[in-house]
Every structure is written in C-alpha cells, then in structure tokens.
Amino acid sequence: MSTLSVRQHYLERYAxxxxxxLWRSDSALSQIGQGVKELFVLPAYDERIDVLSSFLEMPAHQNLLSIWVLNAPHPVVDKTKARLRTQKTLEHFTKSLQAKEISSRLYLAQVSQNHQVLI
Structure with a gap:
C-alpha cells in the first residue's frame, strides 16, 4: 500500500x-506535511494553558510539526464546563501564537524557525 493510499484510507475512515x-485541498496548505522531519501529535481536552504551553518549549532541531487536537464531546453529551474551558484554551493559543485561520476549525502558527503548530 502506498503512502498516499494509507493517508487516504485514514482520512476517509477517521479524520x-x-x-x-485540509489534505484534499489543492492549495499550498496541502503541503504542510512536506519537509517535516519530526511530528508530534497532542490530543487535549480540558487541559490547563500552562501545561500545554510547555509543549511550545520542545526543542525543534529540524522541521517539527506539532498537531494539537483539542477535543470536546458534543454539547448535548458534555454538560460540564470542560468544553467551555477547552474553547477558551483554543482562543488563548490562536491569539497568543498569532495563528492563521486556515479553515473554520484549523489554525496554523509558526512558533519558531523550525516549529509549526497546527491546531
């Protein structure tokens, strides 16, 4: 199975x-994964901002792409304030990192010369 078909399979079933x-787009944004030497995926739900901020300090010696997946159950299921706190976390990082909105729920930030964060 080729790399492209593995990606397509994953996207169609789970993404x-x-x-x-993002990945089906013909735009330059579909090239985000190009040249990445290190990849880090961080699933997060109701995490403290200071804890998540520590991941911005990760050493990036060569092109690191951090993908932060801020999860939240559907509002009908989640009747707690955790979903709201997760939304506030998203707002904090998109603002503080000056992240560029690339679609309705995707943001890209350049943390350092060798580190990008896709939220």
Missing amino acids: EPEAQE
Missing part, C-alpha cells in the same frame, strides 16, 4: 471534516 478538507 474530522476539517482535516479531510
């Missing part, structure tokens, strides 16, 4: 619509 949109 959220915004991830499918």
Whole structure:
C-alpha cells in the first residue's frame, strides 16, 4: 500500500471534516506535511494553558510539526464546563501564537524557525 493510499484510507475512515478538507485541498496548505522531519501529535481536552504551553518549549532541531487536537464531546453529551474551558484554551493559543485561520476549525502558527503548530 502506498503512502498516499494509507493517508487516504485514514482520512476517509477517521479524520474530522476539517482535516479531510485540509489534505484534499489543492492549495499550498496541502503541503504542510512536506519537509517535516519530526511530528508530534497532542490530543487535549480540558487541559490547563500552562501545561500545554510547555509543549511550545520542545526543542525543534529540524522541521517539527506539532498537531494539537483539542477535543470536546458534543454539547448535548458534555454538560460540564470542560468544553467551555477547552474553547477558551483554543482562543488563548490562536491569539497568543498569532495563528492563521486556515479553515473554520484549523489554525496554523509558526512558533519558531523550525516549529509549526497546527491546531
């Protein structure tokens, strides 16, 4: 199975619509994964901002792409304030990192010369 077909298989079965949109796009954004030497995926739900901030300090010796997946159950299921706190976390990082909105729920930030964060 080729790399492309593995990616396509994953996208079709598991990826959220915004991830499918990103990787199927003909735009330059579909090239985000090009040249990446290190990849870090961070699933997060109701995490403290200071804890997540520590991941911005990761040493990036060569092109590191951090993908932060801020999860939240559907509002009908989640009746706690955890979903709201996760939304505030998203707002904090998109603002503090000056992240560029690349679709309705995807943001890209350049943390350092060798480190990008896709939220």
